[in-house]
Amino acid sequence: MSKIHLRQIAHGRSGDKGDAANIGIIAYDDEGYKIIEKHLTAERVKKHFEGICFGEVERYEMPNIRALNFILNNALGGGGTVSLKLDAQGKTLAAALLRMEIET
Amino acid sequence: MKSKIKIASGQGFWGDLIDAPYHQVIKGDIDYLVMDYLAEVTMSIMQKQKSRNPNLGYAIDLIDLMKRLLPITSKKGIKVITNGGGVNPISCADAILDAAMKLDIGKLDVAVVLGDDIKDCLDDLIKKGCDLNNMETGEPIITVKDKLLSANVYFGAFPIVEALKRGADIVIMGRTTDTGLTLAPMIYEFGWKNTDYDLLAAGTVAGHILECGAQSSGGNFLGDWESIPDMAEIGFPIAEAYPNGEVIITKHENTGGRVTFETVAEQLVYEIGDPKEYITPDCVADFSSIKLEEIGKDRVKVYNVIGKPETEFYKVSCSYHDGFSATGSLTYCWPQALTKAKAADKILRKRLENLGLKFDEIRSEFVGYNATHENLAPQMDEDKINEIVLRFSVRAKDRNTINRFGQEIAPLILTGPPSVTGFAGGRPKPKDVIAYWPALIKKTMVEPKVKILELK
Numbered sequence: 059m060s061k062i063h064l065r066q067i068a069h070g071r072s073g074d075k076g077d078a079a080n081i082g083i084i085a086y087d088d089e090g091y092k093i094i095e096k097h098l099t100a101e102r103v104k105k106h107f108e109g110i111c112f113g114e115v116e117r118y119e120m121p122n123i124r125a126l127n128f129i130l131n132n133a134l135g136g137g138g139t140v141s142l143k144l145d146a147q148g149k150t151l152a153a154a155l156l157r158m159e160i161e162t
Numbered sequence: 163m164k165s166k167i168k169i170a171s172g173q174g175f176w177g178d179l180i181d182a183p184y185h186q187v188i189k190g191d192i193d194y195l196v197m198d199y200l201a202e203v204t205m206s207i208m209q210k211q212k213s214r215n216p217n218l219g220y221a222i223d224l225i226d227l228m229k230r231l232l233p234i235t236s237k238k239g240i241k242v243i244t245n246g247g248g249v250n251p252i253s254c255a256d257a258i259l260d261a262a263m264k265l266d267i268g269k270l271d272v273a274v275v276l277g278d279d280i281k282d283c284l285d286d287l288i289k290k291g292c293d294l295n296n297m298e299t300g301e302p303i304i305t306v307k308d309k310l311l312s313a314n315v316y317f318g319a320f321p322i323v324e325a326l327k328r329g330a331d332i333v334i335m336g337r338t339t340d341t342g343l344t345l346a347p348m349i350y351e352f353g354w355k356n357t358d359y360d361l362l363a364a365g366t367v368a369g370h371i372l373e374c375g376a377q378s379s380g381g382n383f384l385g386d387w388e389s390i391p392d393m394a395e396i397g398f399p400i401a402e403a404y405p406n407g408e409v410i411i412t413k414h415e416n417t418g419g420r421v422t423f424e425t426v427a428e429q430l431v432y433e434i435g436d437p438k439e440y441i442t443p444d445c446v447a448d449f450s451s452i453k454l455e456e457i458g459k460d461r462v463k464v465y466n467v468i469g470k471p472e473t474e475f476y477k478v479s480c481s482y483h484d485g486f487s488a489t490g491s492l493t494y495c496w497p498q499a500l501t502k503a504k505a506a507d508k509i510l511r512k513r514l515e516n517l518g519l520k521f522d523e524i525r526s527e528f529v530g531y532n533a534t535h536e537n538l539a540p541q542m543d544e545d546k547i548n549e550i551v552l553r554f555s556v557r558a559k560d561r562n563t564i565n566r567f568g569q570e571i572a573p574l575i576l577t578g579p580p581s582v583t584g585f586a587g588g589r590p591k592p593k594d595v596i597a598y599w600p601a602l603i604k605k606t607m608v609e610p611k612v613k614i615l616e617l618k
Contacts, residue, residue, distance in 0.1 A: 082431020109537035
């Protein structure tokens with residue numbers, strides 16, 4: 059068993075939908091997609107963001123582009139101009155998810 | 163029928179690179195220039211401008227831009243499609259025609275699409291049975307009706323198609339889906355029908371790839387971003403579209419940036435929900451069917467897109483006033499930068515409490531430490547950090563409360579922890595908090611109207 063940083067095998071982009079953030083994570087190759095498909099569960103992502111996301115995490119699969127899309131509900135402090143957060147639109151959350159370490 | 167058309171993205175939002183559309187029309191051949199100006203907050207800003215001056219309420223930069231573009235676009239036969247009309251597309255079109263008159267470019271047909279702005283007919287619509295309940299909370303619109311600043315229906319591609327059929331050289335829209343701007347010329351040029359769902363979905367996907375400007379051609383790229391060439395002169399994306407729905411995403415030669423599987427894939431996942439249900443007024447596109455293939459340098463083929471019939475609803479976006487907020491910041495330096503910033507935060511909170519001020523929310527962030535990733539940020543060795551910015555924000559219903567907060571930032575310089583600077587901008591001012599009310603409306607309740615204004 060070895061540990062890898064998610065950022066070694068994937069990249070991505072994040073943004074906002076109201077008070078929910080979306081994070082798309084894209085594996086660099088098929089091998090990487092197998093790893094994220096298996097290990098990057100909605101539960102793992104929810105746990106990773108326990109200080110940021112206060113709602114449910116939804117996961118959607120896009121094997122066609124080796125990607126997973128996560129919706130983090132109640133994660134942006136109200137969203138839009140209501141939110142007082144520096145990152146009110148969740149632009150930095152993809153990078154925050156890439157911090158995760160995965161054991162393979 | 164043309165065998166292919168080139169649609170170029172010129173703006174990803176109001177405030178994007180001003181020269182980008184100009185470069186799109188001079189650095190190579192294109193058939194259409196599409197420019198997205200509207201975000202939700204933009205509509206309320208424009209509504210406010212219109213209430214002060216009935217001739218405003220659109221993307222004002224568009225007029226100066228069109229003065230530069232028109233001599234080129236009319237010579238080359240490039241059509242321009244934009245939602246920069248905001249909440250006043252007619253005044254926007256008039257201003258463009260005024261500018262065009264002085265340019266000696268000959269005949270010009272400017273189309274406007276009206277009917278998306280339903281703010282003034284809400285009572286009527288509610289009477290007719292549109293509840294316009296909040297899609298997220300289920301609350302009825304009546305709870306915020308008196309505070310509403312804007313209410314707009316998102317139209318799709320078909321009103322633009324009608325404008326093109328009627329000979330428009332420029333199409334000025336109000337609220338339109340970003341994707342509709344790109345899909346419309348494909349429907350018009352290739353004769354696609356409103357039941358060709360796979361084709362409509364293919365054009366919608368192309369629109370999604372173009373709608374955020376350079377975000378699909380190397381900008382904001384989280385992969386190997388340092389390897390993206392010449393970001394200073396980044397080329398905005400171009401969709402080379404074919405009648406069978408295949409689209410090649412590319413950019414002009416001799417521009418910076420890059421178009422690859424990775425740069426396009428990052429844009430595909432941007433701000434989407436369930437990839438199987440990408441809903442627009444024109445169709446429902448299945449993003450999990452899309453295939454991407456690099457077929458050359460800066461050329462990515464997008465194909466195999468599957469679509470389903472559109473829903474019977476338009477999305478409505480309303481905005482309403484919901485109090486005020488303000489943000490102040492102070493910079494603390496080594497030694498103990500974070501400890502000082504945290505102490506200042508504590509002092510400020512105590513003073514606000516002593517004043518008896520009521521806030522809906524108080525938030526402090528430590529920029530340089532954990533403002534973006536919060537508890538995911540690693541513990542830091544404070545001795546190695548040179549400075550930390552305390553960013554302190556408040557939100558309240560009452561403007562005076564926010565004003566009073568604004569008077570409490572500067573005093574911290576002489577009455578708090580040492581080696582503090584960065585307070586040059588004056589007291590933080592109250593900003594309007596604009597909240598959103600997403601809703602649905604039956605398509606049969608509103609009708610887009612196309613109007614052509616001519617310069618002969």
